[in-house]
Amino acid sequence: MATSIESSASPAPVSRPAIEKKSVSFQNILLGAAIQTFEVSTLGQPFEVVKTHMAANRGDSIATSLKKTYARGGIAGFYQGLIPWAWIEASTKGGVLLFTSSEVDYRARVAGFSHGWAGLFGGVVGGVAQAYTTMGFCTFMKTVEVTRHKSPDTNASTWRIAYDVFQREGIRGLNRGVSAVALRQMTNWGSRFGIARVTESVFRGKDSSRKLTTAERLASSAVGGALACWNQPLEVIRVEMQSQAKAADRPANLNLFSTARYIYQKSGFLGFYRGVTPRIGLSVYLTVCMVFGGDSIKAYFNDKQKQRA
Template sequence: MTASQQPVQKKKVSFSNLLLGAGLNMCEVSTLGQPLEVVKTTMAANRNATFMQAIKHVWSRGGVFGFYQGLIPWAWIEASTKGAVLLFVSSEVENRLRSVGFSNFSSGILGGVSGGVVQAYATMGFCTCMKTVEITRQKTVASGVAPQSSWSVFKTIYKNEGIRGINKGVNAVAIRQMTNWGSRFGFSRLVEQGIRNVTGKTNPEDKLTAIEKITASAIGGGISAWNQPIEVIRVEMQSKKSDPNRPKNLTVGTTFKYIYNTNGLKGLYRGVTPRIGLGVWQTVFMVGFGDMARDFVGKLTGENPVAKH
């Protein structure tokens, strides 16, 4: 019986697996993840800056600590919650679609899309917005008055603009996440199937090696960078960078038009290099290190945590 003919068996999502996912996400973002995120956001907000100019700009905002702007608490809140949401929703949708005859490729895409959308609206909206605010807001000391703390900025935005203010750009985040995870899951599944065909691992129980899984996930992650324009749009909608020419009450459409008119097609792809680097780091960390962590947790608890790569 071939892999496509095998009955679909839903894998158990355990509590230990959710804790493992949160822990891995926290470690990933606290190492190279946030510095790459900061550089990517800086380039998207300052679209005339080169990669090296963006690094110098970030360094000027606090040295090494400048690369960790927005880490505490926003990136930590996001990292500790988004994995559980993505895992639950994408696993449920993917397994249900496969059970009614969808291919691994199509069910992977639709599972990723569904997980990404729910992830954006449930956990990532205000975290992504506040990270961008922290990275792009003015922090220089004026007249001896220290800049507001991150929490004070959050309270000010909430007081003046309410829920919409702290979730500014959430629709762009949702579009980014659905296209992100749709691409990652779908193309990762496609590459995995190709690897299985080449290596003869046609039985679903045949495990791919760490290198094979990292390769499949890295290709899927790299391809997902095609949606960089929506990431630049998201940053512009959430940015606190002073720009008198920026239109009021931005939507995804008006922001796209503004960026294209001022910076052209090239402006819509600013920050794609550090974003690809971020995707590679996330892949190596979550798949490579994740496998070792999953094996450890499996031996410790007697459970076999689900790998969602």
């Protein structure tokens, strides 16, 4: 009797698309720094100044903040702290963010994480790297520039105030508020990249390999930037810690918790969200520049390298 042998065909393995690492060369890092410098030199710094003014002067509306900023120096008043502090910060943190986030994003995807989670991890690590390598001193100096008219010596220059702080507190004083900056940047870029990537996945639908249109990529970046402003309390705490305002009831040695308590006592819960509207504008513009612009630049150089290969 012939024995019939049934061969059960095993299902073909599901082929996953190859994970491609976007090229991040030294030239590309410089371009990342250039993107952020362009961003802060155009609409970025005016949003930053108004946002900082409202966070430091929590009783002022947007209209009042605009009037007071203009009264301090006309159109140039909206660019206080741009040169050199915002330029120094932008030219360094843009490169740090682009390099770090790209590397972590790639490693996370190789480890099996989804596009959204990989983007979130890349943004978190990139944001922390920004804060502790380039941003502490620069954010302090920018805030001094915007709030020094509230210091006891209104004629003191930014350099003089920085020198006095250094004399009293050393390097630690010049980096006051860096812990709040690190938390803000970690949640900022984790949210911006993560939400932007999730929004991209929503646009793609079931076809995860579909190339997004320019409008879809722009919309994803804008959504990521706007929704990332949920962490505005950290920004208000950071500004208060770095502000030059003096008040009898203001704690002398501010930390995250004492600053939060002081803000709540003075301005209530809504005080933590002063300046959120200009910050949404800043965040959308910044995220479009760095996520949409950064992805476009990395893809451009990746294509160039393939063509040369």
